[in-house]
Amino acid sequence: MGRQQYLNRLAFGRSAFEDPEPVIEAEQRPQEDGDDGEYRQQYDSKGRPVNPAVDAIDAELRKAQNEVLELVGVVERKDQSDRATEVRNRASREQRQALLFAENDNGEVLEYTLSPISFFSHLWAESILQRVHVGFYDTSRSMWDIIASECRAVRTASGNQRLAMILPGLGDTIAHLCVRMPLILAAEQIVGRLQTYFSRRCKSRKSRERMYTALIIGFQTFLAAIDIALLPMEFHCSAQRLGLAPQLPLIPPLKAFLPWHRDSFHRFGWLPLLGLTSPVGLLLFHKALHYDADEEKIPICSLFTSFRYPTIAEHPTSSQLTPLERPALREDPLGWLLHQTWSARTSLMQRSGWNVVKMSTRPRDDEFENNTTLHWDYDDIDTKPPPVHRSTALAHLPAQYLASIIDCFFIRLLTLPFESFMLRSIAQSFMSSSTTTKTAQGISAAAYLYTPLGGGPFGALFRSPLSASSWTSAGFYLSRLGLAIALTTSIDAIIFFGVYKATKYVGRKYFQWGRGETGLGSHQTRRERLLSQGSNASAS
Incomplete structure (x- = not known):
């Protein structure tokens, strides 16, 4: 009978909750000899009557019903829901990272714009x-x-005179920057290529160190030569800001840069040569104090x-x-x-x-x-x-x-x-x-x-x-x-x-400042997170 296994476990004092012995399902059980084809009741491992054909029909009906509900959008499959949630979370994170990168780029643009505004206004x-x-x-x-x-x-x-009075020394400053920066960049490129060349040609370590030292000294000497050659611009710029030199022309004449000319700045700018009041020495020392460096980390006296x-x-x-x-x-x-x-x-x-x-x-710097x-x-x-x-x-x-x-x-x-x-x-x-x-x-x-x-x-x-x-x-x-x-x-x-x-x-307008945080954990407020961190710290 179908309840034989269940009754045997109870008769031999075994637990009724143990796993039953594997049985052959009704649809897989071969018919006994002499079976006339009439219906025979079947039971599961716990002795309950079952009908495999009805169970299969019920399963097909449930599957068809779920497919219809999924088609009209009432329900969705669990694996598809998990995949959609993962895709949605990934898209949300990527969108947030793109927003933060755009915010950082706009901040850098505003910072670069702020530098000339601050310079011109002062x-x-x-x-x-x-x-x-x-x-x-x-x-x-x-x-x-x-x-x-x-x-x-x-x-x-009127005209250019008014602009020159509002921005005294602007012509010398721009000309000084336009001449000095390309020369420095060209010198850096040449020194870099020479370093690469000598690193391949020089075999010993001492010879390479000597070459590198010579290149550094030559580069610094070239920078000093550029600063000395452009001193007439700085002198003329200071004189314009002091109100002693006319605001126009914007830059000094070419003869002021020629050391052999009688009207050159170098004829009187170095005097007194051994005294403390030489404009050349003071301007060079002022440039050494305000050496080209990041003002955030090296504001002054970096040398x-x-x-x-x-x-x-x-x-x-x-x-x-x-x-x-x-x-x-x-x-x-x-x-x-x-x-x-x-x-x-x-x-x-x-x-x-x-x-x-x-x-x-702190998360990664790129986030x-x-x-x-x-x-x-x-x-x-x-x-x-x-x-x-x-x-x-x-x-x-x-x-x-x-x-x-x-x-x-x-x-x-x-x-x-x-x-x-x-x-x-x-x-x-x-x-x-x-x-x-x-x-x-x-x-x-x-x-x-x-x-x-x-x-x-x-x-x-x-x-x-x-x-x-x-x-x-x-x-x-x-x-x-x-x-x-x-x-x-x-x-x-x-x-x-x-x-x-x-x-x-x-x-606020473009980068969602002042709005609620999105993403995982958004249900917990900032105050709750801080309080939970404090309680965890006190418990530890």
């Missing part, structure tokens, strides 16, 4: 500051009177110190600059001074809420995912969740520009005495030369221009420290200098707010 204010350095304006005039008179002069000018600025995302508490690695005052005074300015900048940005800090789990946050008070997390920013050039642009503003301000304060000394030397050399063309304002101001050594209000204060008029003149000079610096700083502030608004507008 030319006029920088010229006023440089004229205050040399005493171009009479001491009886107030700063407001100076700015108003300069604005009137620009407004009354005189080993200290380098960390990136903007480095936090003071998590920086690689440990107390043992920080420059010592006796060993590296410039590095120690620059480290103090970097610490002050980081502290200012942190207190103002613009300090970008890396998160602990630009959310891996940076701002300094935040985590005690106030219930009411204000901390903002998380993407690691793209567009997201970092406002904070990066603010950091550059603070760095430039500190660098200006550090180099203020040297720049004042250099500008006064240039003004004295330009006015004492008989081959230079001077403006009427420069000729009238020649009587009260400050001399490089011992000139100006501070020179009078050192000569007579007990004189009340000397203290008054020094205070008036400092106040005028501070107002001129404040003018340039206000331009920086205006540009910063413009950058902030433009970045926010572009991010």
